[in-house]
Amino acid sequence: AQSVAQPEDQVNVAEGNPLTVKCTYSVSGNPYLFWYVQYPNRGLQFLLKYITGDNLVKGSYGFEAEFNKSQTSFHLKKPSALVSDSALYFCAVRDENSGYSTLTFGKGTMLLVSP
Amino acid sequence: DSGVTQTPKHLITATGQRVTLRCSPRSGDLSVYWYQQSLDQGLQFLIQYYNGEERAKGNILERFSAQQFPDLHSELNLSSLELGDSALYFCASSVGRRGVTDTQYFGPGTRLTVL
Numbered sequence: 651a652q653s654v655a656q657p658e659d660q661v662n663v664a665e666g667n668p669l670t671v672k673c674t675y676s677v678s679g680n681p682y683l684f685w686y687v688q689y690p691n692r693g694l695q696f697l698l699k700y701i702t703g704d705n706l707v708k709g710s711y712g713f714e715a716e717f718n719k720s721q722t723s724f725h726l727k728k729p730s731a732l733v734s735d736s737a738l739y740f741c742a743v744r745d746e747n748s749g750y751s752t753l754t755f756g757k758g759t760m761l762l763v764s765p
Numbered sequence: 766d767s768g769v770t771q772t773p774k775h776l777i778t779a780t781g782q783r784v785t786l787r788c789s790p791r792s793g794d795l796s797v798y799w800y801q802q803s804l805d806q807g808l809q810f811l812i813q814y815y816n817g818e819e820r821a822k823g824n825i826l827e828r829f830s831a832q833q834f835p836d837l838h839s840e841l842n843l844s845s846l847e848l849g850d851s852a853l854y855f856c857a858s859s860v861g862r863r864g865v866t867d868t869q870y871f872g873p874g875t876r877l878t879v880l
Binding site for chain 2: 682684686692693694695696699701740744752753754755756757758
């Protein structure tokens with residue numbers, strides 16, 4: 651079975667500071683990992699994904715994520731936070747052995763960036 | 766804008782009633798997924814269709830059913846509605862060739878309120 655955990659319900663950061671939103675996963679085979687962002691009353695927007703290759707993945711809006719196989723983590727990062735980054739962030743995983751395309755999502759982390 | 770459209774945006778109905786939610790995938794996408802998002806359960810995968818056929822099933826209640834039509838749009842039918850069915854219902858689509866590494870693109874959602 652595949653699972654993903656986002657250990658923080660909320661992350662607070664000041665504008666201009668670096669931000670990290672944590673994600674850990676559990677799969678039986680190789681993981682395929684995704685980050686999505688949800689703004690209020692909107693659908694989920696795709697940010698980035700890791701399939702294979704370079705452990706540092708760059709995505710939309712200046713976000714990047716680092717895949718760490720030994721720690722089974724895929725933390726989302728941004729060097730300098732913006733107030734407009736405030737939103738709900740979801741990590742998701744799919745196991746290469748999961749058959750078809752079932753994605754398992756974490757519970758989400760609310761990011762609040764203060765001016 | 767992800768290119769996935771959902772109608773209606775909002776739906777208010779009474780317990781015991783039946784509703785139909787509609788989704789049109791992005792142009793060229795063959796897979797459609799349905800998710801339920803609620804405060805207590807988070808984002809739950811319900812069901813996936815690929816080119817008209819059911820491909821994967823998640824935590825979908827027996828009172829719920831879905832189908833994908835030849836033009837690839839999909840409908841989610843919810844019947845005998847209960848208060849606890851109040852939630853945001855998202856549709857997502859992906860190319861669906863191999864499936865496992867596909868990125869899912871989400872629609873704006875339908876907010877269902879059961880009174």
